[in-house]
Amino acid sequence: MSSVIERYRALVAAGELRADRDQEAAATRLDQLQQQLEAAAPRTSFLSRLLGKQAEAPRGLYMWGGVGRGKSMLMDLFFDTVQIDRKKRAHFHEFMLDVHARLAEARKSEKGDPIPPVVDSLADEARLLCFDEMVVNNMADAAIMSRLFAGLLDRQMTVVTTSNREPGELYKNGLNRQLFLPFIDLIKERLDVLPLNGPTDYRLDRLGDAKLWHSPNGAEATKALSEAFFRLTDYPVEDRAKVPAEDIAVQGGRTLHVPKSLKGVAVFSFKRLCAEARGAPDYLAIARRFHTVILVGIPVLGPEKRNEAARFVTLIDALYEYKVKLLASADAEPARLYPEGDGAFEFERTVSRLMEMQSDDYLALGHGPK
Secondary structure, X not given: OXXXXXXXXXXXXXXXXXXXXXXXXXXXXXXXXXXXXXXXXXXXXXXXXXXXXXXXXXXXXXXXXXXXXXXXXXXXXXXXXXOOOOEEEEEHHHHHHHXXXXXXXXXXXXXXXXXXXXXXXXXXXXXXXXXEOOOOOOHHHHOOHHHHHHHHHHOXXXXXXXXXXXXXXXXXOOOOHHHOHHHHHHHHXXXXXXXXXXXXXXXXXXXXXXXXXXXXXXXXXXXXXXXXXXXXHOOOHHHHHHOOOEEEEEOOOEEEEEOEXXXXXXXXXXXXXXXXXXXXXXXXXHHHHOOEEEEEEEOOOOHHHHHHXXXXXXXXXXXXXXXXXXXXXXXXXXXXXXXXXXXXXXXXXXXXXXXXXXXXXXXXXXXXXX
């Protein structure tokens, strides 16, 4: 099948998706965009500069809605189906880290405004730019987004993005939000805004009644978490050896290796995240990038594992702040993870958060900061 709408309807017919009016409308619009992009002649940066203003690029989309409504699925379907050169898919947070790195390099030249050369370099790399999970949570991003994206759209780039928030709710109550408001206007003026708030939460639907906390550690817990991973990602179990890894950027120019990463779900061992020297920037990078984290091998903690316990507390704080869903295996239930000794009292707040993170109310929350 060569079109978005054909592939989408085939999934519905096969019972992998349920009929959903919002999804059907988004798939239809993405199908139209696919046809427009494939019909447009590729443009080179040299020709675009030589000939000046050219025909407008196809109008992009902003798809927003609650957790598990199929936004990423439709983005995957569209990006995999559209047959064009120079297309790019990125998680929004990683894209903005790349933008800031490019801006820092541009400033070294001391040739004035660094944004235009960054816009030029990005536009040279792709004429279709697809984002997952647009969320703005810091002033550094908010202050530049209007000029950055206005420049990209003016350079005939087509932008398609997903978000848990409607445009007017982006960066709500953020510091100096007035600097960000032109970006909201830009979205409404130059992208089609489509809601996806159908009746089925596919993420919770796939999770079903599965336990989130498995104790004790061992083969049974590992098997249960593995099954949950493949349900959440809709990945063929027979291809388990091919599950991709990923390196994500961490503030300060470092990277963090993610052993298994697929469709916003990451798998880590406790040893990798809490026994090694890590801190809040690592955990915030994870919380921003992934809507679900599977953590295996949590031991019973105590004063003899003070450093591991402190890192675990910081990790849970970051995941809780961004409403990340946590599935875990441990040698004890949360209330018995730090049974006694110096630090047990302080650990009680983490126990409370671990219990709340298993509640239906918490699981229904969208991914992102408060």
